[in-house]
Amino acid sequence: MTLIRAFLVGGALCAIAQGVVDSTKANPAVVMVSAVCAGAVLSGLGIYGPLVKLGGAGATIPLFGFGHALVTGMIEDAERAGLFGILTGGLRATAPALTAAVVFGYLMAVLFNPKG
């Protein structure tokens, strides 16, 4: 059941992004940044939290989930350390994703060569 819920929520988010790619002339950078921003806004409005409860990993993985993690981290740190936490919370909460992207991206580039 957990798997099905994750699949449905994650799949729906992907379908929305694919719809934007297919129906507009937005370039990939615009689509990806929009997804992060949308996740952040929805998180701030308190809508994304319930979606995470429902879909689990289907909702927390990038890119919508990345926006959600940014905002959640900011709020957490702000509660603990005041306004200064807004500056530190975002990167603290998303550090695993950023580090993983850099490390795995580097490993893939070293290990594999594109064939065209």
Place this chain on the structure above:
Amino acid sequence: MSLYRVGTSTCLFPEMPVITATGSVVGPREGQGPLGSLFDLAYRDTAAGETSWERGETRMLRQAVDIAMAKAGIADADVDFLLAGDLLNQIVSSSYAARDHDVPYLGLYGACSTMGEGLALAAFLVAGGFARNVVVCSSSHHDTAERQYRYPTEFGYQRVPTSQWTVTAAGAAVVGLSGRGPRIEAATVGRVQDFGVSDANDMGSAMAPAFADTVWRHLQDMSRKPEDYDIIFSGDLGRVGSAIADDLLGKKGLDIKALHRDTALMIYEMKPEVSSGASGCGCAASVFAAKIWADLASGALRRALLVPTGALHSPITCQQGESIPCVAHAVSLVGEGSRHTGEVRQ
């Protein structure tokens, strides 16, 4: 001095330069296409055995030149100019390929129109008495062009349905004053046309007006009808652009639909990823070298108009929202032994 011009834009050669030989080298997808068996060399590897796609493109261009020169039976000392162009920044593929030849070199940038530009310039140089032999060549490579113009192949971005597939190929031709082979009868140098298309994934639509303008001017200047040509070849308009070009010419009263072939739709089996057709200056160059030249040489074609079209934008200007300036150059080619039917104004 005599002036060998007719109409607004066309140069008519009193002594028609001869295209004595051609060479073509292509990548795997092109080698498996409908024209596969006609190319001189087809690689199974997109890097052509080199360590990078850029090096592979240079190798293919150099080999196309070597093959054309070998077929023409000439060496560096017999060649007075090497004209070369490609799609990469600073036309590096051409300049790297030219390193290996001890020949005066002129780099060209005409995007997909490069082969038309080169053949016209070669004809001017030869007919003007400034060269005995000129080698013209151009190349493109799918993966180097993706890196340059869109996104690196490694990035794995989904392709847009209207985007054309850049050809991995190089074509070369030797243009001389004497010898056997198809001849260049006339050349019409195009004017830049820009009707405001700014989508770099829809270059066919952007280039169609340039093609239509050049074909119209050529036929007006030469006082000819489309039927005076066996085939009118456009270079890389693709499916969308070809239809627009036919419509534009139809509005001017010229019906070329039955005579019009697009090199972008000749080189690949039609599969979804290449459904809009091919592009890149290697497309018109390799199809010309392998197919059109051979058909003219064998007599299968008596007279053909080759009109490569180029989209002259840069990735930067497109990101800044600029539209795409386009150009098309027409080269009228006749089979061996054909004579002029046009008038030369003295």
